[in-house]
Amino acid sequence: MDQAAVDRAAGLVEQLIRRSVENLSEAETEIDVxxxxxxxxxxxxxxxxxxxxxxxxxxxxxxxxxxxxxxxxxxxxxxxxxxxxxxxxxxxxxxxxxxxxxxxxxxxxxxxxxxxxxxxxxxxxxxxxxxxxxxxxxxxxxxxxxxxxxxxxxxxxxxxxxxxxxxxxxxxxxxxxxxxxxxxxxxxxxxxxxxxxxxxxxxxxxxxxxxxxxxxxxxxxxxxxxxxxxxxxxxxxxxxxxxxxxSGHLAETIPLRLEDTPSYLHFPGDHSRVRYGEGLFVGYRGFDALGTEVAYPFGHGLSYTTFELGDLAVTSGADGLDVTVTVTNTGERAGRAVVQAYVSVEGSTVTRALRELKGFGDVTLEPGASEQLSIRIPREDLQFWSVVDGTWVVETGTYAVEVGFSSRDLPLRAEVEVLGDEPTPVVDTTWTVGEVMALPAAQAVLAPLFAQMPIAEDPEMQKMIAQMPLNRLSGLGGLDRAMIQQLVDAINAAM
Missing domain, CATH: 3.40.50.1700 (Glycoside hydrolase family 3 C-terminal domain)
Structure with a gap:
């Protein structure tokens, strides 16, 4: 950890202690009870x-x-x-x-x-x-x-x-x-x-x-x-x-059974150790990914009035996503609507939840009134930690933004293209054929080679080969380790 971060954290604690001591030393402290x-x-x-x-x-x-x-x-x-x-x-x-x-x-x-x-x-x-x-x-x-x-x-x-x-x-x-x-x-x-x-x-x-x-x-x-x-x-x-x-909304899912919770098979663990086996799929992410029936979903909350959403628009910029939606109070009482925006990435190259809450906003409306609500999703909130690259990454792709009143009440949906900042990958011989062939630059190098092999006409063999690391192809189609390394070098040069 950077020393400056430690100093900052310690400084905040010191600041709090000094303020507390100063207040204690005063004869009278006025408080607006x-x-x-x-x-x-x-x-x-x-x-x-x-x-x-x-x-x-x-x-x-x-x-x-x-x-x-x-x-x-x-x-x-x-x-x-x-x-x-x-x-x-x-x-x-x-x-x-x-x-x-x-x-x-x-x-x-x-x-x-x-x-x-x-x-x-x-x-x-x-x-x-x-x-x-x-x-x-x-x-x-x-x-x-x-x-x-x-x-x-x-x-x-x-x-x-x-x-x-x-x-x-x-x-x-x-x-x-x-x-x-x-x-x-x-x-x-x-x-x-x-x-x-x-x-x-x-x-x-x-x-x-x-x-x-x-x-x-x-x-x-x-x-x-x-x-x-x-x-x-x-x-x-x-x-x-x-x-x-x-106008409150649930900050956690209320399940039908304890056994339905994503952590049920891992908690309380053994010998004072718990494995967080659910990984990213904690809470509503796990319930929604499996389609598990629940008593009340994450984000749920009713009102004495009713609201409708319309005119959803999503724009992508260098700083993130801007979401706008029109909220209308269709009931007979004034009320506060809390609108939630969930994001998913179609065809993502990494494991993701079905959808993730990335922003929300609220507006108070009289009966029959409408107002445009803006929800800002910073670019940092679109990042994931890349284990391969050892850094935070925004993935290039089509992002779906769903808007509504809970993780399972999302009447509006819009898609937007996001330009990511993925580092240029460095291929090595541990990559599988499938992973390599997903790279456009690699396809130009490997496609002619595989086209000459017997597997070209065998779909089942192609599926099997796709799961094999490059370093396991030695001896297949006349390839040896030196030739495989030459192919890897050619792929990286073409990236």
């Missing part, structure tokens, strides 16, 4: 992914409700006894899993819960049942209370908001998860609730993907909220009631 909270709130709103929705969301704010979120709330309450227009079930609604476990723990200046935020926004004492205790087996009492609340909610013709997810006992730094399952007690609770009502919205709190059992995917609404930070409670309430339109 409210401003920071608003940033956290917007980040949380944008992070929520609407996985599925049959129209149950967004919810209507009850008459008389509509207080500003964050105005407070009155504890966790109880399940009550009479019919209810809305119910919240699940421990994570009142005790949020808002951050990772281990050394990432921080103490936020403010922490909102979904339960308090829902009550504040609706202006009603929405009933709550804990349902389960994270890290524990199913509790008959907690589950019974939750099912009873769900039953009364169904009698009122309203909706159950069920908060499920993973606790710190399941995922943390320092150890690996043993499966991709939601805790059994939570799945059992969901199945019991769905016996009494079909109007269930499932909200997931987890730091990494979970397999979604049939009980979850059968729910009319599913929100993946991840770990939303200090303002997560408000963000959840805002999305549930349509004060914010969900």
């Amino acid at each position: 409210e401003g920071h909270h608003q940033v956290a709130l917007e980040a949380a709103r944008r992070a929520i992914v609407l996985l599925q929705n049959d129209g149950i969301l967004p919810l209507d704010v009850p008459a008389g409700g509509g207080k500003d979120p964050g105005a407070g709330g009155s504890g966790t309450g109880d399940a009550g006894t009479g019919p209810t227009p809305l119910a919240v079930i699940g421990d994570f609604a009142a005790t949020p899993r808002y951050q990772g476990a281990g050394s990432s723990h921080v103490n936020p200046p403010r922490l909102t819960t979904a339960l308090d935020s829902i009550r504040s926004l609706t202006g009603t004492e929405v009933p709550f049942a804990r349902g389960f205790e994270p890290g524990k087996d199913a509790d008959v009492g907690l589950q019974g209370e939750a099912v009873d609340l769900a039953r009364r909610t169904a009698e009122a013709g309203s909706t159950v908001l069920l908060f499920l997810g993973l606790g710190e006992d399941v995922e943390s730094e320092g150890y690996d998860r043993e499966d991709m399952e939601l805790p059994a007690a939570q799945v059992e609770l969901l199945e019991a609730i769905r016996q009494v009502t079909g109007r269930v919205v499932v909200l997931l709190s987890n730091g990494s993907a979970v397999r979604l059992p049939a009980a979850v995917t059968a729910a009319p609404g599913v929100l993946e909220t991840w770990l939303l930070g200090q303002a997560g409670g408000e963000a959840v309430a805002d999305v549930l009631f349509g004060r914010a339109n969900p």
